[in-house]
Amino acid sequence: MRFKPVPEPPAERTVLATIQRALPATAGDVDDCCRLLLAETALETRDEAATWLTFLRALELATEEPAGFRRRDAGSGSALDSDRLRRAFRARVDGADAVLGVLERADGPLTADEVAEAIRSERRQSGDRDRRPTRSVETQRERIERLLEWAALLELAEQERDGYRIAPARE
Template structure:
């Protein structure tokens, strides 16, 4: 399963560990977990907290059980986060593959290549502004790729590090 929701990248990976610690050890409802995330991390809205909760699931740092959401015992190591990011965040592999060129690629160039991978139903759901929404997602993926040392900014564009 690959997850689409992706928060803005934080200033450091330590924030991911802080977010994971905000998820309860005893299963809680989505509302309870979002309230904890909002309270502990000072998120401005429930939507931001929900995005982080979903992203933590993508990184295999939280799980949705029949009883609710619960923190995984997995340590949020850079190596583990990188692997889960590539494998479980929708678009991460494709965006990273797009950076395989020797020349830096702009967000617009990466999005142009990625655009055909946007699910058709998403283009209908967001109708007029789906390109803006998905371009922003590509930009966030690139931001996370930099934070995870999978990409770097160079000469006005992005290049793959590995």
């Protein structure tokens, strides 16, 4: 399953841990997880909290059960394990793999506009443009900018003065 909502990336990855810790450990402990996130974090609106809940699910940091949301623990490892977060981001966040694929094929840093154009071009060439409703160019660029910022925060990409490039492979 791929998830579409992508919140504005925080300045530091520790914010991700703070928001995840604000979720209950057991589903059903809280009737309204959005209200809980608003009370326990710096999030300001219900829409923002709802976006974060979905994004935490995409990163496999939260789960939705019939009784409600709960934070997802990693068992013996850390829930914020970098490799696990990177894999989940790329595999489960809609558009992340396409953005990272464009960066991997690039010879140098690319701006969000250049990444967006490359993705549009690839979709036109594959005949995939009718698969989903067309987003406005500006909306698509903003989403790609957020994806690039998250990729940099998760160390999948590096932000440079001229744009973004894929991060060197990890050992």
